[in-house]
Amino acid sequence: MSRFAEGFLLGAATAAHQVEGNNVHSDYWVQEQVPHSMFCEPSLDAVDHYNRYEEDIRLMAEAGLNSYRFSIEWARIQPERDVWEEKEVEHYRRVLQCCHENGITPVVTMMHFTSPKWLISMGGWENPAVAGLFAEYCGRLVGELGDQMEYVCTINEANMRLQLASLMQDMMKRMAGQPGDGSGQKADGTTKADGGQHLGARESDVQVGINLKGDNLMRGMLESAQAFGLKNPMDVHTFVSQCTPEGDLLVMKAHEAARDAMKEKCPHLKIGLTLSLHDLQALPGGEALAAREWEEEFLHYLPFLQKDDFLGVQCYTRKFFDANGVAEPPAGARRTQMGYEDCPGAIGAVVRKVSKHFRGDLMVTENGIATADDARRCEFIREAAEGLRQCIAEGIPLKGYMYWSLLDNFEWQKGYSMTFGLIGVDRTTQTRHSKESLKVLGSLAPYKEGNDAA
């Protein structure tokens, strides 16, 4: 299989909280540590990327990759509202420099789901102040580190709040003893649409690790609220919590404000956000629901992206709709560890659909598979790359592909059981072992000195 052309960014992605370890000032840390946590396990040392980033970046470079998408942790830089940790800024300067020394272009995310604890205590992602606070943080940070950066994603999966909203509503209803789960679920376990809510929603309906099981969800939520100094669990507005329509728009305001603040300091930066998108497919009778989902998942955000330099596309699978709502994939379809369909063709299809509406550059900022079988991952990468090559051949301005993830890591509420990585980690010793899939991805990278010939 041939390499992508010169200039194409080919790399892998991580997020600070999922790999660094000991992100103790963040809202996630709080929620992981309460006695009845929704998290299957806490992140703790994660895979110690905070201390081992040099080894990880070197492994990437040795495999031939030329870019690395990672996030800077807001809670490390601003552990309190009025504290600015210069030594943490210096840490990320070293990470950025390490990328450059290894011939790796950094793609930096400013907010990848986790926020400082203090932000949540003051109303989090439903408090209109968040837009200004986030913009102020981003502006100041690039004022210090922007000279080392080129591509910046403001907010990871800016649509995830809304995607989770219906799942959360359903869960709250169940906890309050109201119908939600059973009433909305069809006999075969699939989801039934109900006036805009997807009752009976399943974990596999979203492309992120959540845990809807457990008998102690309400206790855990009460404990978290208390830890944030809030009385009511409904007032806990982390990035991935129940979201109002105003909260959805607030994310867009935060994006625009942060983008403008960073541009003002560093006009050279290429700035965009990323979205979690499915390859939505309508079965007969499901056309209207699939169209409504596309509107909600993607189209209604377009007005806020007009001044962006690129759009980060993230997709892991496809989703079917029939007249009743989300339908099952074809019988016998292979599933990933996450429960959704293993579908390497989805990313090419989504890039093609997105390109019809977003007229700027696109970058695949995440795509990957959670599997214990690395041969499947190799196959997945080859097929996904083939789909993207076709998009490029059609003239779609696709600038890069970041596989999720560089390392096996902390898949949020699902803990460490999901293995997406190109590199495995023995967490008892934090020893890395590169998988064959790292080589396969590297073999697709544009030719550079030191790469093996294709």
Ligand code: BGC
């Ligand atoms: C998120 C990642 C997550 C990945 C795999 C994306 O939704 O950005 O943080 O680990 O999907 O589920």
